[in-house]
Amino acid sequence: MAKSMDQTENIIIGIDGGGTGCRVAIANSGGKIIGEGRAGPANPTNNAQNALANLLEAIEQARKSARLTRTDLAKAAAFAGLAGVRDDKTARLIADGLPFENLRVVEDTVTSVTGALAAKNGSVAPIGTGSFLARRTKDGTKYLGGWGFMLGDDASGAWLGHQLLRQTVLCVEGVENHTGLTLETLAGYDGDARNIYDFCNRATPAEFGKLAPKIVAGATGGDKTATGLMQAGADYILRALSALGYAEGEALCLSGGLGPHYKTYLPPQYRAAVIKAKGSALDGALLLAAGLRV
Template sequence: MITHLLAVDGGGTKTALRLTPLAPLTTDPFFSLTSGPSSLTQQGSAAIATIKDAIEYCLEQCHLKAKNVSIVIGVAGAGNPKLKQQLQNALADYPYCIVTTDAHISLLGANNGKAVNTIAIGTGAVAMTLTAESDTELFGGWGFPIGDEAGGAWLGQQAIRVLINSIETLETSPLTGYLIEHFGRDRKTLLQWLKMAKAADFAQLAPIVIEYAEQGCRNSQAILDEAHRHIDNLITKCCKNNELDIAFLGSLGAYYQAHLKTHWQQRVIDAKGNALDGATLLAKQQVELINE
């Protein structure tokens, strides 16, 4: 008998898990946990281990068996069928487990499962539409470094490019001053960092880019000017064929929402929930289907 709903949100920066009773007496989670990154694209087998370990730890701490839990995992990279299947295979011991993308559960959470457009910008950047018929459309979200323009990892990557140009030309700015202090000017050291750096490492530089842009740094402003163009293009693709509301999500969502072009502003709503809310909703729907 299923007694609990387990929601997992896995991305390039962190993994969030939340367990709630199927019939909760309060709105508080029964158990929650945050661990390291689990993007299937970026972390691969390590991501699978992170997710599996988090679920096992949760059930162990709460004295639950796999058969008692409806699980929904929304994870970056699950749009790749091969990677998705690898995660599903690793979780074969859990009879009621759905694997989908982190964008999908964010979409469901944003408007309590009702039709909406979402622009989710954190480590990566992706837009999705949920129609009144419960169909979904996906735009962007191709993954770093080939896609996810304007996401945190992309912002950090552009900052490193500015650093490289500064090392070679000796041109400076507040942003390059910070980066030189952080990374130095040594080519070998920077190349070694680049060899090991993941999306989450680049994304850690995103707040620095924004901070210096607000202080007038021309390099940072140029990066963000390009980022805003990418976001406007993403919104245009997602929203041009519908009149649905737009909800911004993710750690950088509020920043981009504040700098949105005027003609989009009138369609913006505050998100009613987050990715874990969306995963919990889908987990509850799974129970309802099982009980039919």
């Protein structure tokens, strides 16, 4: 049985979407999660209609899980943070396709920072399939990166996977020396660099990103190629923090699926400043959705 309207009038909905997948959480007025849903990629830059379809699938899963009617769902306050929403036109396109009367759609940078810092000051490096950095102070929040795979996403899962394949081809050609990781990677393409070429010409960021766990594991095991890639990613994080004006001792949150793995490769003074994320981008979306009720 669906919940009565007096139970649902203060419902809030958080939505988090990126190149790998999307998540939806429905919470009651007390902040308790009463419904959840998951679906495929929801970055409108890559395919807006596919992103909408996946978002709608996740929203419907969450609605059923929460036992809400579609009327109740429409009246909820919803906040969506999606990778690739870099302008009002894209935000409106997504908003128009979702079943909410009270909805705000922004880039996932906003929800990631809000969730990781729980609205407090500090710097954040949310690194998953893509990447960006942000620094929040009393004067506001400054963002860096988030330009997508073709122009940026340094240190991200997609970037790591792509760099590994580049390195593997260089090894095949004798420019660089093979390591266990590059040999394993080459074997995964039947030992033929031409298969790597074919893959790279059609792969999505999420597909490149699937190679990242092997790099993280390889670096932990001392593989030279993997360690070099992780260190290159960490060096980018340091340069980006400097550009943001990061001051030694400020809280630093390495979030996302890959972010925490870079801690080992940072200088001691940065490692000492690392804090655990207070919450996820989805948590940030829920916090911001609650603000829409005020």
